[in-house]
Amino acid sequence: MAALTIFWDDLSVETALDFCEYLVRSEDYKLRDLAIWIQGSGGPIDELDGSIGSLVALWSWFKSFREQGLPGVPLGARAAYSVITGRPLDSPLEEGSRLVGESVAHYVFKVILSLDPTAHWAVRAKSGRIAHAWDNTPGISMDGGKHFGPAVGFFTNYPDRLSSNYHNAYAAREAWDDTGLLQSVELLYLAGLPSRPRSTSTTESILSPLLRDDHVGSGHREEIPIAQEMPASITNNGPVSAGAEELIFASVGADVSRLDQAAPLDELAVASVLAELGFVSADGQSVSAVTLLSHGVQVQNVDGFALVETHVAGGRLRGLFLEPMRPSEKEWKSITDAFSALGEKLPAHLANER
Known part of the structure; x- marks a missing residue:
C-alpha cells in the first residue's frame, strides 16, 4: 500500500519558507475544511477539543473517512504540496488523502500549541554534509530548538498504518488500536515537549465554531505559492x-x-x-x-x-x-x-x- 506523505520534503529553502508562510495564512480555512468533512461524514466533531486525547478520535475518523472514499472531498482536488512541487499522487484517493492530511496536520499543530505556546511553523535547516530529502522541511518547531517536522507525517499517515520511515522503529507494535494510538503520542515528548503537558481543553470542540455563520475567519482561500523548481523528473544534472x-x-x-x-x-x-x-x-x-x-x-x-x-x-x-x-x-x-x-x-x- 502506498504511504501517504505529509513530510513536505524535497523543497528548496526559498520554496519551503514560502510554504511555511502559506501554512500560517491557510490555517483558518484548512481547519474549516476539516470541520466540514468531519461533520458531513457524521464524525466526532464534538470530541475534537484540541486536547492530546482528541487525537485518538481524529485518527479513527481519518481512517474511516478514507475507507469510505473521502465523501465530500472534490474529485481531482490537489493538496498544496502537490501544487507547489508539481508532483500529485497518481491515485485520486491517495491525492485526496494527502489533501485531507494537510488539514489534519493543522489540527495536530493546534494540539502541540496547547502543550507548548512557543510552537510555530518553521523550516528545518540543512545540517551536515549529507543531503537528505527532509532538508528544508516545513514543520512545527519549538523555542527549545526541537523540530517536529517529519513526525507530523507519522500522525497523518495513520490511514495507511506506519510509513516505511517509521516501520523499523515501531515494528514491535503490530496492533494499532485506539490505545496504541494514544500511547504513540510519546512522539510529542521525543520532540521536546513538556513531560507533564498541561491541559488547556475546555471540553468544547475547537472545530465546531468554524461552522457557524457568524464565524470571522480569513474570508478567502490563500493562493498556493507555485515553486520555481524543477519537476520531479528533473535533477540538476x-x-x-x-x-x-x-x-x-x-x-x-x-x-x-x-x-x-x-x-x-x-x-x-x-x-x-x-x-x-x-x-x-x-x-x-x-x-x-x-x-x-x-x-x-x-x-x-x-x-x-x-x-x-x-x-x-x-x-x-x-x-x-x-x-x-x-x-x-x-x-x-x-x-x-x-x-x-x-x-x-x-x-x-x-x-x-x-
Missing part, C-alpha cells in the same frame, strides 16, 4: 534515470540470496572507490575499510543521490546494496561505472536482487 534500480555488488558467482556464503570482498579497495565517489558516514566522516566491517552500515554520497548498505558475515564484507535516490542518468552511471571497473579487478560484479 539532467533527467532522473528511469532505469536506476537497487543493485547488489558481490563476488562473481555469489548467490545474492545467500550473501553470507559469498566470497569476501577487498574492503580496502571498496572503501577507496566509495571515498572517490564522495560517500560519507552519517557523521560526515569519509568511508574507511573499518566502516565497511559492520553489518548494515549505511553510507551516502554527499550529493544525496545514492545510498550504500553493507552486508557483513564472519567479520568480512560479503556484499553491498546500492540504492538510487532519484539520481540523474549521469549520476547513476558514475556509480555503476566505478563499481563495474572495481569488479573487473577483484573479481566481483553488479547484480539485481532478483
